[in-house]
Amino acid sequence: MNKLLQIEDLTMRFGGLMAVEALSFVVEHGEIHGLIGPNGAGKTTTFNMISGFYKPTSGKVLLRGEDISGLKTHEVARRGVVRTFQHSTLFAELTVLENALVGTHMPFRPNIFAAIIGWDKEDRIGAEARAREALEFFGLEHLAQERAGDLSHGHQRALGMAVAYASHPDVILLDEPFTGMNPEETRRMMGLMRALRDSGITLLLVEHDMQAIMGLCDTITCMSFGKFLAEGSPTEIRNHPAVIEAYLGGARHVA
Amino acid sequence: MRKLLLWTGVLAGLIALPHALSFSQQEILVFLVINVLLVASYRLLTLTGEWSLAHVVIMGVGAYASALLSKTLGVYVPLAILLGGVTAALVAVLLSFPLFRMKGFYFLIGSFAAGEIIRLLWKRFRDPFGGAKGIKGIEPMPDFSIGIYDFDFFEPISYYYLAGAVVAVCLWILWRIERSPVGLTFHAVHWQDKLAEASGVNLRAYRTLAFAIASGFAGLSGGLLAHYVGTINPNSFDVEVMVFVLTWAIVGGTSTFYGPILGCVVLTILNEIVLRELGFEQMRPFIYGAIMILSILFLPNGLESLIQKLTRRAPAKASKEKVAE
Numbered sequence: 001m002n003k004l005l006q007i008e009d010l011t012m013r014f015g016g017l018m019a020v021e022a023l024s025f026v027v028e029h030g031e032i033h034g035l036i037g038p039n040g041a042g043k044t045t046t047f048n049m050i051s052g053f054y055k056p057t058s059g060k061v062l063l064r065g066e067d068i069s070g071l072k073t074h075e076v077a078r079r080g081v082v083r084t085f086q087h088s089t090l091f092a093e094l095t096v097l098e099n100a101l102v103g104t105h106m107p108f109r110p111n112i113f114a115a116i117i118g119w120d121k122e123d124r125i126g127a128e129a130r131a132r133e134a135l136e137f138f139g140l141e142h143l144a145q146e147r148a149g150d151l152s153h154g155h156q157r158a159l160g161m162a163v164a165y166a167s168h169p170d171v172i173l174l175d176e177p178f179t180g181m182n183p184e185e186t187r188r189m190m191g192l193m194r195a196l197r198d199s200g201i202t203l204l205l206v207e208h209d210m211q212a213i214m215g216l217c218d219t220i221t222c223m224s225f226g227k228f229l230a231e232g233s234p235t236e237i238r239n240h241p242a243v244i245e246a247y248l249g250g251a252r253h254v255a
Numbered sequence: 256m257r258k259l260l261l262w263t264g265v266l267a268g269l270i271a272l273p274h275a276l277s278f279s280q281q282e283i284l285v286f287l288v289i290n291v292l293l294v295a296s297y298r299l300l301t302l303t304g305e306w307s308l309a310h311v312v313i314m315g316v317g318a319y320a321s322a323l324l325s326k327t328l329g330v331y332v333p334l335a336i337l338l339g340g341v342t343a344a345l346v347a348v349l350l351s352f353p354l355f356r357m358k359g360f361y362f363l364i365g366s367f368a369a370g371e372i373i374r375l376l377w378k379r380f381r382d383p384f385g386g387a388k389g390i391k392g393i394e395p396m397p398d399f400s401i402g403i404y405d406f407d408f409f410e411p412i413s414y415y416y417l418a419g420a421v422v423a424v425c426l427w428i429l430w431r432i433e434r435s436p437v438g439l440t441f442h443a444v445h446w447q448d449k450l451a452e453a454s455g456v457n458l459r460a461y462r463t464l465a466f467a468i469a470s471g472f473a474g475l476s477g478g479l480l481a482h483y484v485g486t487i488n489p490n491s492f493d494v495e496v497m498v499f500v501l502t503w504a505i506v507g508g509t510s511t512f513y514g515p516i517l518g519c520v521v522l523t524i525l526n527e528i529v530l531r532e533l534g535f536e537q538m539r540p541f542i543y544g545a546i547m548i549l550s551i552l553f554l555p556n557g558l559e560s561l562i563q564k565l566t567r568r569a570p571a572k573a574s575k576e577k578v579a580e
Contacts, residue, residue, distance in 0.1 A: 074452050082455075094446065102454055106455035111437075116428055116435070164453075
């Protein structure tokens with residue numbers, strides 16, 4: 001296994017609030033890596049720093065050894081790190097296929113002059129093929145012409161991942177992919193994530209649903225109050241005294 | 256086949272149209288054609304979700320640039336018009352640096368301020384821009400002949416044909432852009448800029464691109480206007496004209512390509528022909544305002560929604576075609 005994504009001493013300070021403090025962990029190539037922690041532990045902030053939405057106060061994010069911290073979101077995306085969003089963030093007014101086509105923006109970069117003259121036929125065909133492939137992967141191809149805003153919640157989450165998948169990423173950052181899903185949808189989504197991993201994509205996910213995370217992840221990093229707490233396999237995390245203590249306040253059942 | 260027939264019919268109608276009109280109506284027709292390009296280019300900007308109040312001033316940038324180029328440097332007029340459009344696009348790129356630090360409402364206000372600054376510059380600097388009086392005696396389009404038809408640009412009909420051809424080509428380009436992956440990316444930037452960014456879209460670049468293209472075509476329409484009327488001044492491009500453009504876009508609707516054009520055509524006919532004939536000279540701005548409010552109340556999706564209702568029969572087919580393109 002090689003280190004794909006290294007988080008080193010990542011720190012984010014919002015005024016007087018230390019949201020994330022000196023966090024370090026490593027995401028190996030081809031694994032599903034979970035990031036957990038009680039509410040307010042700084043998971044989403046960490047996500048936003050990795051994906052370029054926030055510029056960290058200090059510390060580094062290394063992708064294959066290259067420092068990508070402080071780059072803009074689209075620059076991070078172009079290096080192969082693509083994220084999804086907590087809620088059903090989609091292009092609700094566009095069709096499902098068009099959503100996926102936006103996802104192919106990176107592999108098939110549009111060129112305005114070619115588009116006017118009509119010399120981009122091959123690119124358009126390629127982009128549509130890739131978009132349809134992504135939809136098929138997530139079982140959405142029969143909905144291709146529907147308006148994305150009209151889909152069910154589970155399908156919207158799947159489409160969010162399809163948009164990310166369409167761009168040929170190396171790493172997908174999933175922000176709470178199971179929120180608001182029923183057990184059946186969760187199970188299907190877990191299957192899709194394993195399929196993604198098996199196709200060579202590394203996944204880093206933030207999640208509250210412990211059942212899903214324990215059954216899915218290869219490695220779990222646990223945070224609490226912005227700091228690194230523990231790391232290990234699901235079994236190790238489940239029995240880790242510090243993790244149990246961090247969760248004891250209101251959610252004993254989680255582990 | 257039917258489509259081809261339809262377009263041939265439309266074309267024949269447009270060619271025959273000025274011969275059925277009076278001289279003053281022909282002049283209005285020329286302005287209408289130029290305004291169609293103005294409002295269609297404005298729609299491209301609204302695709303990315305930004306509404307600018309500087310669009311008419313940008314049109315003025317094209318007009319001033321084209322007029323000055325032909326007048327002081329003796330540039331061949333058609334080339335000057337083209338360069339006017341290029342100048343407008345370049346000015347838009349410059350303006351994008353301060354303006355695209357803002358979004359939505361703030362962008363609207365910022366663009367208004369930027370436009371007023373440009374207008375004040377025209378007023379302040381007499382040397383190239385002629386101050387408040389503007390530029391007079393702009394070179395007219397040189398007459399030429401294409402064998403079957405002699406273009407004599409003192410006649411509005413001739414200018415109508417020329418402007419019509421130019422505008423038709425521009426509309427085709429705008430249409431191609433909108434239906435291309437670039438157009439899809441503009442939509443993406445509009446609806447979910449965060450997700451677009453996470454998909455690798457350079458937001459700044461795409462916003463600037465839309466702004467520059469829209470401004471370029473607005474500048475082109477400004478050039479067409481300048482060499483037709485022969486005199487321009489800062490007040491020809493003030494916010495009042497901008498309100499007209501907004502009204503056309505809002506009454507027509509901006510969710511389709513033809514919406515703003517429809518708004519422009521219908522309101523111009525209403526304004527210039529119906530109201531003028533009825534003798535509502537003084538009341539026209541009032542009626543214009545009333546139409547805008549009424550259309551927001553009763554036709555929130557614009558005139559285009561009526562067309563969409565009428566052609567409801569084949570929407571599924573149409574949307575499939577759109578994707579296949």
